[in-house]
Amino acid sequence: MQGHLIYGQEKAQTDLLNFYQSGHLPHAILMLGKEGSGGLALAIAFAQFLLCEQKGALLETCGQCAACLKTKALVHPDLHFTFPSFPPKPGVKTNSRNFITEFREFFARHPYGSVADWLESIGAKDRQSGNISAEECKEMIETLGLKAMEGAYKIQIVWRPEYLGKEGNILLKLIEEPPSNTIFLLVAEQTDSVLETILSRTQLVRLQPMTNEAIQEVLKRIYQVPEQEAAQAAVLAEGNVAHALTILQENESDWLQLIKDWFNGVFTFNGNLVGKWVDQASKLSTVQLKNFLMYAQQLLGHTLRMSMIPGYQAALSAADAQFVSRLAARQFHYQTINEMDRLIGAAVYHVERNANTKVVLLHLSVAMQYALKGTKLSA
Numbered sequence: 001m002q003g004h005l006i007y008g009q010e011k012a013q014t015d016l017l018n019f020y021q022s023g024h025l026p027h028a029i030l031m032l033g034k035e036g037s038g039g040l041a042l043a044i045a046f047a048q049f050l051l052c053e054q055k056g057a058l059l060e061t062c063g064q065c066a067a068c069l070k071t072k073a074l075v076h077p078d079l080h081f082t083f084p085s086f087p088p089k090p091g092v093k094t095n096s097r098n099f100i101t102e103f104r105e106f107f108a109r110h111p112y113g114s115v116a117d118w119l120e121s122i123g124a125k126d127r128q129s130g131n132i133s134a135e136e137c138k139e140m141i142e143t144l145g146l147k148a149m150e151g152a153y154k155i156q157i158v159w160r161p162e163y164l165g166k167e168g169n170i171l172l173k174l175i176e177e178p179p180s181n182t183i184f185l186l187v188a189e190q191t192d193s194v195l196e197t198i199l200s201r202t203q204l205v206r207l208q209p210m211t212n213e214a215i216q217e218v219l220k221r222i223y224q225v226p227e228q229e230a231a232q233a234a235v236l237a238e239g240n241v242a243h244a245l246t247i248l249q250e251n252e253s254d255w256l257q258l259i260k261d262w263f264n265g266v267f268t269f270n271g272n273l274v275g276k277w278v279d280q281a282s283k284l285s286t287v288q289l290k291n292f293l294m295y296a297q298q299l300l301g302h303t304l305r306m307s308m309i310p311g312y313q314a315a316l317s318a319a320d321a322q323f324v325s326r327l328a329a330r331q332f333h334y335q336t337i338n339e340m341d342r343l344i345g346a347a348v349y350h351v352e353r354n355a356n357t358k359v360v361l362l363h364l365s366v367a368m369q370y371a372l373k374g375t376k377l378s379a
């Protein structure tokens with residue numbers, strides 16, 4: 001698996017290695033881990049190891065043989081994929097085959113993507129519209145009944161067996177007594193929604209919850225997110241790489257404008273603008289609002305460093321960096337910025353405890369105006 005390709009999943013990789021080395025590789029493995037912890041990436045990496053023509057002893061793949069190259073591009077003829085989808089047009093049945101090109105592109109771009117991300121990328125109205133059909137299960141039986149084309153194994157990856165529903169029962173016999181050298185890799189997030197009959201026929205491999213460090217590594221090395229942003233998003237991600245990326249996108253799109261509107265009202269002591277901003281910001285969910293306020297703290301931190309450290313380069317998007325340099329040009333006293341940071345931190349505390357957000361945000365904005373004048377608003 002080329003070293004730590006699957007960051008933070010060393011335990012699961014050891015489990016898989018032990019199965020392989022025991023000489024009794026189970027023919028159905030259920031990889032269980034919460035969203036954004038790398039289940040699909042782990043299944044594909046393990047498939048690459050099984051198919052690699054020059055593999056090492058410790059789950060290492062050569063990365064260069066024909067099998068590795070085909071597996072990485074998800075085009076190996078002995079590697080089959082089933083995932084939630086929907087009918088692409090009326091009269092066409094739900095089948096992963098209809099979306100395999102999109103799936104390859106999606107995985108290349110977003111290997112930690114959630115099913116919601118996936119379904120959205122192919123134009124689903126909502127995540128409920130995803131399904132794995134009975135027809136597809138029947139087709140799977142036919143495909144896996146054929147001889148392996150090139151590899152020593154035929155591998156069927158089922159991404160999210162939760163979407164199988166009762167159709168999954170069609171597969172029971174196949175999972176229990178598969179044709180020789182056929183391996184099922186099922187990637188699930190919760191066992192409650194997987195058919196009991198399927199669960200009882202699989203060997204469970206549990207993924208670990210992702211640590212902040214592992215998320216940061218994935219963001220930096222796989223998604224090329226700059227260090228600072230990766231660190232910030234990892235803290236807010238709740239163990240979910242897909243969620244970290246959503247946070248980063250939200251930052252990019254809406255938050256900068258929202259923070260500009262806010263500071264504009266606060267710095268000009270314009271009660272009207274502040275009032276409008278409070279109305280707008282209080283529409284965010286509690287989690288979003290908390291993330292937004294922490295993002296504001298992050299930008300203030302960069303502002304402080306930029307005004308105190310000559311030549312300081314903030315690892316931020318171009319738009320954020322421009323905003324920070326304009327703030328730094330206002331030459332705030334460092335105590336003013338520290339006080340604003342403390343006030344925002346206190347607001348995060350109250351938001352987390354479900355205080356009335358409008359009251360919290362209004363109080364915060366007024367307290368920040370007092371801080372700008374160098375005085376304190378008594379609580």
Ligand SMILES: [Zn+2]
Pocket residue numbers: 051052053054055061062063064065066067068
């Ligand atoms: Zn190889």
